[in-house]
Amino acid sequence: MKKAIVLFIAAMFILSVVIGRHNNTCTNDEDIKVEVPAGVEIPAYEEHATSQLLVRKAYTASYNKETRCPNWVAWVLTADHIEGTTTRKASYREDEEVPIPRATNQDYKGSGWSRGHMCPAGDNKWDEEAMMQSNLMTNICPQHASLNSGVWNVIERDCRKWAQRYGAVYIVCGPIFMNCKHEKIGTNEVFVPEAFYKVILRLAPTPKAIGYVVRNNEGKKRKDQFVNSVDEVERITGIDFFPALPDSIEDKIEAKATLYDWK
Numbered sequence: 001m002k003k004a005i006v007l008f009i010a011a012m013f014i015l016s017v018v019i020g021r022h023n024n025t026c027t028n029d030e031d032i033k034v035e036v037p038a039g040v041e042i043p044a045y046e047e048h049a050t051s052q053l054l055v056r057k058a059y060t061a062s063y064n065k066e067t068r069c070p071n072w073v074a075w076v077l078t079a080d081h082i083e084g085t086t087t088r089k090a091s092y093r094e095d096e097e098v099p100i101p102r103a104t105n106q107d108y109k110g111s112g113w114s115r116g117h118m119c120p121a122g123d124n125k126w127d128e129e130a131m132m133q134s135n136l137m138t139n140i141c142p143q144h145a146s147l148n149s150g151v152w153n154v155i156e157r158d159c160r161k162w163a164q165r166y167g168a169v170y171i172v173c174g175p176i177f178m179n180c181k182h183e184k185i186g187t188n189e190v191f192v193p194e195a196f197y198k199v200i201l202r203l204a205p206t207p208k209a210i211g212y213v214v215r216n217n218e219g220k221k222r223k224d225q226f227v228n229s230v231d232e233v234e235r236i237t238g239i240d241f242f243p244a245l246p247d248s249i250e251d252k253i254e255a256k257a258t259l260y261d262w263k
Helices: 005-017 128-134 151-166 230-237 247-254
Strands: 024-027 033-036 051-055 060-064 069-078 114-117 140-143 168-176 195-202 208-215
Touching (some): 069 140, 151 168, 151 195, 151 208, 168 230, 195 230, 208 230, 208 247
Antiparallel strands (some): 024 033, 060 069, 069 168, 114 140, 168 195
C-alpha cells in the first residue's frame, strides 16, 4: 500500500526511539544482501487522540484509549530469546502509563473471557523485566478460551520455532473490531474484539511474510484455514505493516502467503 508522507515521517520517528534494535544484514538463497532496518517490525504509526505509543523492553505497542486494547503490538523474536529461566507469573498488572479508564485484572473476572497476550509471555522467558511487561493489561485483550489455548497458541509456538530456524522473525499482532456493536467487559468497559490478526516476517534465508486472521471464537480449527497475505491483513485492519522495508521487497512478500514457505 502507498505510504503517505506524514506516515513515513511518523514511522521514522518511531524507529529513532525504539530501544534495543540493531542493524544487520541477511543474505538470501540467491546471495542478495538484504539490509535489516532498525525497527523493521514497527507498523506505520498514525498519531491521533485515541492512540498512545508504548515502548517496552521486548515490544512496542500502539494503545487505543477508547477500546482499552492495543491497536497493535510489535516485537522481534530472535533465536536466543526463545529460551530462558524466567518463569511465567500470573500477575496481570494495570498499566499506569495510560489514562483512566483503563483495563484492570478485575474487569476480566467473571466475564467469561480469557486474558489473551499479544506479545506472549512464552517469548519473554529471557528477561525478568520483559516477562513482567508482557503481563501489562495494555498487552492483553479479551480472548475466547478455545482460541487462547488453541490455534493462537499453535501460531505462537510456530513463531518460536521459526525464530530458531531463521535466526529472527518480526511479529505484529492485535485485535480486529468489526463494524458492529461491541461487547464490553468490566466496570472499565474493555472492548471485546471480534477477531485477531498476526503478521510474521522473516528476512533470511530469503524474505517471506505470512498473515493470519482468526475469529475470536475459532480455536479448534487448523491454522492453515486462517492464512492470509499481509496485503489482505492490511486491507482488513487499515494498518501498514513493515513500512521500513524497501518497496521492492515489501510489495513482493506482502502480496501472497503460503505455509509451504515456512516448513
